[in-house]
Amino acid sequence: MPRLAILAGQGALPLKIAAAHRQAVFAHFEGMEVPPPGNEVVQVSYERFGEMFDSLRQAGVTEVVFAGSLTRPTLNPTNFDPKMMQLAPCFMQVMKGGDDGLLRAVISAFEQEGLVVRGAHELVAGLTAEPGLLAGPQPADADHVDAARARSILTALGPLDVGQGAVVADGQALGVETAQGTDAMLRFVAETSDRLRQRARGVLVKAPKPGQDLRIDMPAIGPATITAAAAAGLAGIVINAGEVLLIDRDTTLRTAEKAGLFLLAQAP
Amino acid sequence: MPRLAILAGQGALPLKIAAAHRQAVFAHFEGMEVPPPGNEVVQVSYERFGEMFDSLRQAGVTEVVFAGSLTRPTLNPTNFDPKMMQLAPCFMQVMKGGDDGLLRAVISAFEQEGLVVRGAHELVAGLTAEPGLLAGPQPADADHVDAARARSILTALGPLDVGQGAVVADGQALGVETAQGTDAMLRFVAETSDRLRQRARGVLVKAPKPGQDLRIDMPAIGPATITAAAAAGLAGIVINAGEVLLIDRDTTLRTAEKAGLFLLAQAP
Known part of the structure; x- marks a missing residue:
């Protein structure tokens, strides 16, 4: 057995x-x-x-x-x-x-x-998300453009095993996740980017590295990620459906809803 | 005229x-x-x-x-x-x-x-460096390995126009420069990476993006970069010979020498 x-x-x-x-x-x-x-x-x-x-x-x-x-x-x-x-x-x-x-x-x-x-x-069932808008408002067109650019950054870095997250606002890369993790990157964005962003808010994309073995170091987001993303002034978060763990799903979605942050799961 | x-x-x-x-x-x-x-x-x-x-x-x-x-x-x-x-x-x-x-x-x-x-x-003559060790101790073998990995990160990101600098320590990526610039990245490394690095120090590589037009946004380092790199605990800095501006060359080299940080220019 x-x-x-x-x-x-x-x-x-x-x-x-x-x-x-x-x-x-x-x-x-x-x-x-x-x-x-x-x-x-x-x-x-x-x-x-x-x-x-x-x-x-x-x-x-x-x-x-x-x-x-x-x-x-x-x-x-x-x-x-x-x-x-x-x-x-x-x-x-x-x-x-x-x-x-x-x-x-x-x-x-x-x-x-x-x-x-x-x-x-x-x-455990329900640890990852199905494709679709999980919480918050519909992303704007500009958010989709930022998300696509953040994804290109993650794809380019994929073979190099750098990180699983990137933040882009109005076309400007504001954060690339390194060994310190997502929350540290979001604090960095919060502390350093106001002057650069002006009215643009920005999007966090969180996804496994291309070809990553999901049995280990699977990307994850939770209520703390949402709070950190809100503190960084972001418009929302895009994750890969089925490939990113939702830590405490209910609280995560409620926190996003409250903060007015969109949480979107896209089919990888 | x-x-x-x-x-x-x-x-x-x-x-x-x-x-x-x-x-x-x-x-x-x-x-x-x-x-x-x-x-x-x-x-x-x-x-x-x-x-x-x-x-x-x-x-x-x-x-x-x-x-x-x-x-x-x-x-x-x-x-x-x-x-x-x-x-x-x-x-x-x-x-x-x-x-x-x-x-x-x-x-x-x-x-x-x-x-x-x-x-x-x-x-202006002498704004960039000739190849060779410009200041500080000879880099260790491990520093060359870290520098090569930081360079791979910059090369992979090159077509995406993200940044001109990356920090790697003992194989771990600790910083990827984004729109906030090198000094902000070095402060991030200083504040977030002690627990990750243990005994490893790490290397900053600063180079133009592959194919970058050097007539605009040429990468630059100066005394402030050296001070920030020392505060981040790095072993040294590697720049591209002929392609990175040395702001206030004498003070830059003296600051590196004093901080015990190597400054190495490599032919691109």
């Missing part, structure tokens, strides 16, 4: 999956989301992949999901177990090319242990 | 060209760099291109240089003269695609008046 383990980063997503899958093991990394009551918990460490695989096997785990946001952890090589000593040189090498390479290597390490890696969007 | 007009934005560059060309006309836009004593001054306005062309012609101007940093001015159409009313629809259209399109249209408007558009780097 298949058994799932939730490899938990930070945020609401690991808790949501745990709630939908009470028989799943909650794999807790130090400093990450605190395990909810109701799921079996296994304590794991990035420094000890061998012990992690052993613990998961002992718990009867056959498939895993990476859920929640992760930042590159600080690793202390003196704590590595033999398995991690074997994997680390490859991880160190591929991470020079960006997080995608690292994440692909991590997926492959799990698969080599016979574990199936699942995507969060396969495990 | 050729006579030059300096279409002055903000910063040291228009003053530097004026000092090197005392016979040149200093075309002063409201709110931009204040004309130096020693050059003839013509008052001009973005809203009245017809009057601007007339004033330049009356002063015997045959060639112009765009110098200093410009932001998109707020234009009041009720102030437009007939020439500007004729040009404005085209300017409005092309600016939706980014500043490059707008600047190309502006160059072309000057050329259609029979004026030759020159580049600042052609007018």
